[in-house]
Amino acid sequence: MRLDLLTEPVDGLDEALAAVDAFDRALTGGLLRLRPAQAAGLAELADAVAGSPLAACAAEAAEKAAAGAASEDHFLALAAARTALLGSVHDALTARADEATGRTREEAPAPAAAEPQAPNLTAAARSWLGDLARAGWQGIDHDVVSGSAQVVSAMLPDPGLRRLAALLDGFSAELAASCPGASLERIPVRRWADLWARGMLLTLPGAAAAPATETVTGRLLPLGVDVQEHATAAQAQVHAVFEPADGGTPRLVRASVSAPKPDTVLGAGVWQLLRPHMTLLAAAGEGRSMDLTDMPVTAEGDLIWQDDHARTGEPADAFATARVALPTAATPPTAPLDRHPVRLAHPVFLEGYTAELDADDETVTFTLAGHRLAVDTDRVPAAGPLTPKAVAASGACIGLLRWDDGRFFLQPLAVETTVRKKTVAVHAGAWAGGTTDKAGAKAEKAATDAVAVLRERAGRLLRK
Amino acid sequence: MSDFERSSTARVIPPARPRKLAKVPFVELADGRLQGVVSSGSDIGRVYVSSVAAGTYAYACSTNNNRPCGGARGGFCNHIGALINESVLQYGAERVARYLRVDAGDGEATAQSLTTAMSGTRPFPADSKAAASVFSRFLRHLAYLELAPTTGPLPEMQWFPPTRTVA
Ligand SMILES: [Zn+2]
Numbered sequence: 001m002r003l004d005l006l007t008e009p010v011d012g013l014d015e016a017l018a019a020v021d022a023f024d025r026a027l028t029g030g031l032l033r034l035r036p037a038q039a040a041g042l043a044e045l046a047d048a049v050a051g052s053p054l055a056a057c058a059a060e061a062a063e064k065a066a067a068g069a070a071s072e073d074h075f076l077a078l079a080a081a082r083t084a085l086l087g088s089v090h091d092a093l094t095a096r097a098d099e100a101t102g103r104t105r106e107e108a109p110a111p112a113a114a115e116p117q118a119p120n121l122t123a124a125a126r127s128w129l130g131d132l133a134r135a136g137w138q139g140i141d142h143d144v145v146s147g148s149a150q151v152v153s154a155m156l157p158d159p160g161l162r163r164l165a166a167l168l169d170g171f172s173a174e175l176a177a178s179c180p181g182a183s184l185e186r187i188p189v190r191r192w193a194d195l196w197a198r199g200m201l202l203t204l205p206g207a208a209a210a211p212a213t214e215t216v217t218g219r220l221l222p223l224g225v226d227v228q229e230h231a232t233a234a235q236a237q238v239h240a241v242f243e244p245a246d247g248g249t250p251r252l253v254r255a256s257v258s259a260p261k262p263d264t265v266l267g268a269g270v271w272q273l274l275r276p277h278m279t280l281l282a283a284a285g286e287g288r289s290m291d292l293t294d295m296p297v298t299a300e301g302d303l304i305w306q307d308d309h310a311r312t313g314e315p316a317d318a319f320a321t322a323r324v325a326l327p328t329a330a331t332p333p334t335a336p337l338d339r340h341p342v343r344l345a346h347p348v349f350l351e352g353y354t355a356e357l358d359a360d361d362e363t364v365t366f367t368l369a370g371h372r373l374a375v376d377t378d379r380v381p382a383a384g385p386l387t388p389k390a391v392a393a394s395g396a397c398i399g400l401l402r403w404d405d406g407r408f409f410l411q412p413l414a415v416e417t418t419v420r421k422k423t424v425a426v427h428a429g430a431w432a433g434g435t436t437d438k439a440g441a442k443a444e445k446a447a448t449d450a451v452a453v454l455r456e457r458a459g460r461l462l463r464k
Numbered sequence: 465m466s467d468f469e470r471s472s473t474a475r476v477i478p479p480a481r482p483r484k485l486a487k488v489p490f491v492e493l494a495d496g497r498l499q500g501v502v503s504s505g506s507d508i509g510r511v512y513v514s515s516v517a518a519g520t521y522a523y524a525c526s527t528n529n530n531r532p533c534g535g536a537r538g539g540f541c542n543h544i545g546a547l548i549n550e551s552v553l554q555y556g557a558e559r560v561a562r563y564l565r566v567d568a569g570d571g572e573a574t575a576q577s578l579t580t581a582m583s584g585t586r587p588f589p590a591d592s593k594a595a596a597s598v599f600s601r602f603l604r605h606l607a608y609l610e611l612a613p614t615t616g617p618l619p620e621m622q623w624f625p626p627t628r629t630v631a
Contacts, residue, residue, distance in 0.1 A: 021470075142495060149604075156611055163619070163620050166620060167623075174476040174477055177477050186468055188469065189470070190470050191472050194472050194623060198623075210616065210617065228624045228625055229621075229624055230477075232608060233621065235617075256615060256616070256618065257615050258615075258617075258621065259611065260611040262605050262606065262609060263480055264489075266479065266480060269482075278615060302616075305615035341472065342472040343619060377628075378625075378627050380626075404472050405472075406470065446482055447482070449484065450485050451609070453485040453486050454485060454609055455609060457503075458607075458610070461606070462607065
């Protein structure tokens with residue numbers, strides 16, 4: 001991997017992000033009564049997409065908002081313009097990451113036709129997001145924020161609306177914890193604008209649809225497990241190389257499992273919640289391959305996992321997969337609407353680097369051929385054996401190359417370290433399928449007890 | 465803009481810490497209150513809905529059937545004490561103190577110092593109007609256990625990376 005390419009400037013990146021920031025600052029103060037500087041920020045966003053099909057509607061939306069006459073459709077146009085700009089940022093960063101890793105990427109297919117989904121609920125969600133845009137982050141209070149609770153509760157049971165529901169649930173919890181906005185000392189300006197714009201677009205018919213386009217048969221070789229969570233939802237994603245049985249080109253794929261959860265289900269409790277719904281978690285935890293038969297997959301390389309299409313296979317060392325299979329694997333494209341820098345999660349393998357642990361803030365940096373790459377050990381789930389110390393003592397690493405806040409960084413999924421002159425692999429997702437580790441077993445027991453209490457309480461109180 | 469302002473994955477809420485749930489199955493900092501549900505020590509079918517308001521520390525405690533708690537006539541009852549203890553375990557004393565706007569004086573805040581500081585202001589009982597909404601939020605919280613997991617990808621969760629840093 002060529003780390004030098006990751007630190008070189010990307011053409012046009014600063015200009016695109018400056019237009020995004022200008023809009024985000026306007027949103028912070030609210031779009032109801034814009035000051036001249038805020039109105040200029042909206043105009044800057046509209047100008048930035050002037051060469052795109054969004055030009056006319058973005059310009060109109062910026063004008064109407066400046067006049068205090070913006071409707072929900074205008075907010076939607078502004079969200080679309082911001083999303084398009086970050087889409088271009090995503091594309092430039094992905095091209096750079098592909099170049100650094102020597103990867104070729106498959107062409108994106110044309111998006112499938114849109115089908116409307118629960119129009120009343122998505123309209124209610126859009127109306128709440130409209131209220132937020134008018135108030136701005138500095139104007140939020142409990143009244144505005146709590147408006148999402150009913151629509152989230154109504155959406156959560158429908159798996160087809162889960163993407164929007166999980167997003168709004170996590171977003172509104174952050175807003176609720178930050179009320180009143182007027183007394184906030186610092187505001188996650190880009191993050192909340194991201195979540196807002198994302199929510200707006202997901203209320204459009206078909207925006208959240210990611211249908212399977214084919215089925216695949218062959219061998220799945222796990223690389224590692226990535227976990228994402230907020231207080232009331234968690235998702236585990238297994239990154240893997242898929243080798244088709246017909247001898248076709250291997251390709252990078254992901255398998256995901258997610259669930260809403262009470263906020264007191266944490267750590268090992270998350271594994272317990274997700275484990276029964278995807279046998280792959282146990283296989284990945286135990287270092288085994290799986291044999292897939294007619295497993296549905298999307299054009300973006302997301303397996304739509306069904307346990308009855310998978311069988312546990314031979315042991316498969318993730319580091320062997322990373323050394324041998326990963327370099328030859330084709331990389332699927334990203335769905336048009338998912339093109340955002342936060343979505344960049346490029347499986348990579350590094351070795352021969354020097355690892356440094358900063359004694360003060362415990363951050364880890366890898367240096368390879370004189371170039372440095374920051375390592376984000378904070379993303380490694382606490383319910384697992386991989387620690388910042390193990391990463392700092394490692395000689396080889398499987399990770400996800402990501403980008404945020406103006407720089408590329410590495411999220412470790414697994415490392416090789418030397419213990420008593422022997423090479424040992426330590427995986428972030430080692431406890432996904434369960435563990436005999438002492439600390440792990442204790443965490444499992446505590447999590448089992450917590451869920452048992454909640455289930456008992458639910459059984460006694462919920463259906464009265 | 466600062467790093468926090470320019471990060472798409474800035475951590476806004478520190479993750480809760482695991483705790484035993486048998487005594488106090490539900491705690492939250494919401495609606496301007498520390499509020500939650502405390503299991504009755506004597507009747508497994510009964511729970512108490514308890515709350516303390518931020519700023520004024522106005523307190524309330526009643527059963528899920530809306531009967532007032534006998535212990536909460538002249539001040540914080542044991543249920544409210546348990547609620548404060550468990551909230552400190554779940555969120556950390558500092559976050560609870562900040563939310564309730566308690567100045568626990570010098571030294572590190574603890575459940576004990578928060579309780580003493582709030583009781584010391586001789587807070588008034590609040591009306592029990594909030595109890596119904598707290599209880600329904602608890603039921604909503606329990607209902608999350610009944611929601612089906614999905615294996616369709618949720619790309620939006622990329623905005624919610626885990627963190628090892630707890631409250
Ligand atoms: Zn009481």
